[in-house]
Amino acid sequence: MDRKEKYRVEVCFSPDEFDRYKQEYASVVAIDVLRATTAICAAFEHGVEKIIPVSTVEEAEAYREKGYLAAAERNGQIVEGFAFGNSPYSYMTPEVKGKTVVLTTTNGTRAINIAAKTHKVLIGSLINLQAVIDHLTEQPENVLLLASGWQGKFNLEDSICAGAVTDALIKSGKYMSDEDSTIAAMFLYRKARENYFGFLKASSHRRRLRNLNLNEDIKYCLTPNQTEVLPVYRDGALVILK
Amino acid sequence: MDRKEKYRVEVCFSPDEFDRYKQEYASVVAIDVLRATTAICAAFEHGVEKIIPVSTVEEAEAYREKGYLAAAERNGQIVEGFAFGNSPYSYMTPEVKGKTVVLTTTNGTRAINIAAKTHKVLIGSLINLQAVIDHLTEQPENVLLLASGWQGKFNLEDSICAGAVTDALIKSGKYMSDEDSTIAAMFLYRKARENYFGFLKASSHRRRLRNLNLNEDIKYCLTPNQTEVLPVYRDGALVILK
Numbered sequence: 001m002d003r004k005e006k007y008r009v010e011v012c013f014s015p016d017e018f019d020r021y022k023q024e025y026a027s028v029v030a031i032d033v034l035r036a037t038t039a040i041c042a043a044f045e046h047g048v049e050k051i052i053p054v055s056t057v058e059e060a061e062a063y064r065e066k067g068y069l070a071a072a073e074r075n076g077q078i079v080e081g082f083a084f085g086n087s088p089y090s091y092m093t094p095e096v097k098g099k100t101v102v103l104t105t106t107n108g109t110r111a112i113n114i115a116a117k118t119h120k121v122l123i124g125s126l127i128n129l130q131a132v133i134d135h136l137t138e139q140p141e142n143v144l145l146l147a148s149g150w151q152g153k154f155n156l157e158d159s160i161c162a163g164a165v166t167d168a169l170i171k172s173g174k175y176m177s178d179e180d181s182t183i184a185a186m187f188l189y190r191k192a193r194e195n196y197f198g199f200l201k202a203s204s205h206r207r208r209l210r211n212l213n214l215n216e217d218i219k220y221c222l223t224p225n226q227t228e229v230l231p232v233y234r235d236g237a238l239v240i241l242k
Numbered sequence: 243m244d245r246k247e248k249y250r251v252e253v254c255f256s257p258d259e260f261d262r263y264k265q266e267y268a269s270v271v272a273i274d275v276l277r278a279t280t281a282i283c284a285a286f287e288h289g290v291e292k293i294i295p296v297s298t299v300e301e302a303e304a305y306r307e308k309g310y311l312a313a314a315e316r317n318g319q320i321v322e323g324f325a326f327g328n329s330p331y332s333y334m335t336p337e338v339k340g341k342t343v344v345l346t347t348t349n350g351t352r353a354i355n356i357a358a359k360t361h362k363v364l365i366g367s368l369i370n371l372q373a374v375i376d377h378l379t380e381q382p383e384n385v386l387l388l389a390s391g392w393q394g395k396f397n398l399e400d401s402i403c404a405g406a407v408t409d410a411l412i413k414s415g416k417y418m419s420d421e422d423s424t425i426a427a428m429f430l431y432r433k434a435r436e437n438y439f440g441f442l443k444a445s446s447h448r449r450r451l452r453n454l455n456l457n458e459d460i461k462y463c464l465t466p467n468q469t470e471v472l473p474v475y476r477d478g479a480l481v482i483l484k
Binding site for chain 2: 181
């Protein structure tokens with residue numbers, strides 16, 4: 001296939017940069033491996049019906065007061081007064097089955113809501129990696145992989161996940177890329193793919209990972225292909241793409 | 243040396259993100275390998291006395307009308323009416339010796355001026371790589387390496403240059419880093435260091451490099467350690483650090 005006939009896949013490292021990248025794309029895959037988009041996929045895998053992503057704790061509180069199940073995380077911790085944060089394990093309970101959950105997180109829900117203003121949004125993570133790749137290979141379109149980052153900054157795990165999607169889409173022969181960020185994400189993915197957990201642990205002295213002390217959560221978030229769900233944003237909420 | 247006693251070196255991939263990173267640093271190294279900071283170093287190497295970086299073409303025109311040597315580049319081209327752009331070769335002429343040059347470029351001068359509002363600014367490139375490393379090793383301080391990027395977006399060459407500085411500073415034993423962007427920059431540097439030109443050419447389909455058709459310029463910009471000058475921003479202009 002000629003390069004000009006291919007679809008574009010590119011990587012944007014942070015929601016802060018989204019305005020620079022957002023032209024030209026039919027859809028956006030929002031990625032927050034640690035832990036919002038992983039938790040969203042885990043929640044659907046375990047029977048949640050719908051997730052309403054909101055950007056502020058206040059919005060989540062307003063929903064909670066109306067009787068919704070509400071989850072709020074800031075800086076890695078469950079916000080006081082909420083039953084859930086963004087640990088994927090918190091959704092592995094019969095309590096959530098068939099329910100609508102309202103969710104706000106430090107980075108992930110912000111990325112989702114920024115992209116949803118103008119684009120179709122899919123939810124990507126390592127745990128549903130192959131589902132994202134399969135969908136975009138079967139129904140190719142110009143797609144931007146949007147890393148949520150950490151407080152607006154570049155982070156490794158989202159970039160590696162974006163690099164994994166890009167690598168597979170380019171290998172499918174249906175996609176090409178032009179941005180340096182996309183090339184960098186693919187290099188990082190190839191460096192990390194043998195052992196995501198080992199790579200992050202060995203390469204990162206990051207205070208946030210040390211402080212979170214969430215080894216079990218992180219191992220879950222970094223284990224690819226645990227679910228086939230592909231959440232999509234529709235009419236103000238996330239649902240599973242059928 | 244204990245980690246806590248070390249100085250910090252970190253990498254910021256774009257001036258758009260500078261606000262997220264700018265705390266905690268005593269100085270900023272502005273990097274625009276293709277081509278502004280390389281041209282600045284080349285100009286000093288060839289006898290320019292002082293460079294006034296301005297952010298807009300209008301400002302450069304105003305200086306030109308007052309009789310200054312003025313250089314203006316936008317999107318890789320010399321702006322009409324100006325004698326110089328940002329090609330390092332344009333400064334390799336006796337005409338510039340001892341002169342003050344006013345310079346505006348698409349990405350590089352913007353990064354310099356954003357950082358200079360709040361920080362001491364040094365000028366880094368591959369052609370003065372060792373000079374930057376030597377200075378920061380001899381006079382360690384918390385330092386942020388600021389990539390100019392391309393129209394606000396991540397670019398490989400600035401990130402690789404920043405990774406080269408980081409790698410050397412951390413090896414000196416006097417520095418540590420905490421940001422994922424810094425780790426990523428070091429990985430990219432290690433991937434590219436055997437052959438910067440080959441790496442960029444092989445890995446990048448970028449339209450901008452193809453369109454610029456500047457192989458000679460790019461080869462010059464990607465050849466490390468051609469000069470020992472270390473430009474620094476002082477009182478509104480760049481001069482050589484003595």
